[in-house]
Amino acid sequence: MATKSQIEWTEQTWNPTTGCTKTSPGCKHCYAEVMAARLHAMKARGYENGFQLTLMPERLSQPLKRKKPTVYFVNSMSDLFHEDIPDSYLDDVFSVIEKTPQHTYQILTKRAERLPDYFSQRRCPANVWLGVSVEDRKFGVPRIDQLKQVSAAIRFLSIEPLLEDLGTIDLNGIHWVIVGGESGPKARPMKPEWVENIKTQAGETGVAFFFKQWGGWGADGVKRHKKANGREFGGKTWDQMPAQRL
Numbered sequence: 001m002a003t004k005s006q007i008e009w010t011e012q013t014w015n016p017t018t019g020c021t022k023t024s025p026g027c028k029h030c031y032a033e034v035m036a037a038r039l040h041a042m043k044a045r046g047y048e049n050g051f052q053l054t055l056m057p058e059r060l061s062q063p064l065k066r067k068k069p070t071v072y073f074v075n076s077m078s079d080l081f082h083e084d085i086p087d088s089y090l091d092d093v094f095s096v097i098e099k100t101p102q103h104t105y106q107i108l109t110k111r112a113e114r115l116p117d118y119f120s121q122r123r124c125p126a127n128v129w130l131g132v133s134v135e136d137r138k139f140g141v142p143r144i145d146q147l148k149q150v151s152a153a154i155r156f157l158s159i160e161p162l163l164e165d166l167g168t169i170d171l172n173g174i175h176w177v178i179v180g181g182e183s184g185p186k187a188r189p190m191k192p193e194w195v196e197n198i199k200t201q202a203g204e205t206g207v208a209f210f211f212k213q214w215g216g217w218g219a220d221g222v223k224r225h226k227k228a229n230g231r232e233f234g235g236k237t238w239d240q241m242p243a244q245r246l
Contacts, residue, residue: 008212008231008239009178010073010106016060016093017078017085018046019053023110026135026161029186032077053084060096069102081111087118097125108133108158112143119150129154129176129242136163148173154242160212161187165194171205176242180212183226187216195233208240 039047134140161182181190214229
């Protein structure tokens with residue numbers, strides 16, 4: 001079933017597919033891969049294949065059973081636009097989304113090159129927030145322009161883990177920016193000035209800014225557990241959410 005999420009910016013997770021493959025530096029220490037290994041060891045249902053990409057059609061109906069309006073993060077344990085997921089299966093997922101207008105669906109991908117092609121023949125449902133991961137300049141930043149080619153009610157960037165200074169980025173047409181550092185024993189550090197650069201540009205463009213976490217390295221450059229590093233940036237918690245655009 002869909003499960004309550006520990007992710008600060010959503011309510012429930014819905015995984016109509018599980019598993020993935022690495023495609024860029026942001027994938028290096030994938031939390032989903034670690035979690036899938038644990039679930040596989042526990043013989044959890046749906047993880048018989050570990051982190052191998054697996055379609056889960058039996059999960060498609062889960063949001064249909066929930067009447068209460070809910071914010072779903074789609075595929076927290078996979079990438080919905082993975083190249084090995086057929087368009088026909090994506091159509092099935094989006095059919096469920098369209099049948100449940102009371103819910104909001106947040107879809108995040110690193111396969112942004114697939115977005116313009118898929119949505120050139122289809123309308124992105126009004127209850128979808130469509131986002132791309134942006135971890136660095138080489139792999140992440142180009143995804144922004146690919147996202148902008150899709151007409152979506154909300155377009156957002158998940159800049160997590162932020163691995164370097166992104167320089168100047170064009171946030172026109174973007175409605176929400178999430179920034180966070182990497183967690184886990186092998187976490188790579190994130191510098192405060194990298195975050196400040198993004199926050200400043202978001203403010204200048206009128207884009208909602210959400211600071212998710214410092215992760216495994218604090219603002220002081222000291223490595224410690226992510227809970228000890230907290231979520232404050234500049235002495236403040238940034239939990240801005242985008243205004244719905246329909």
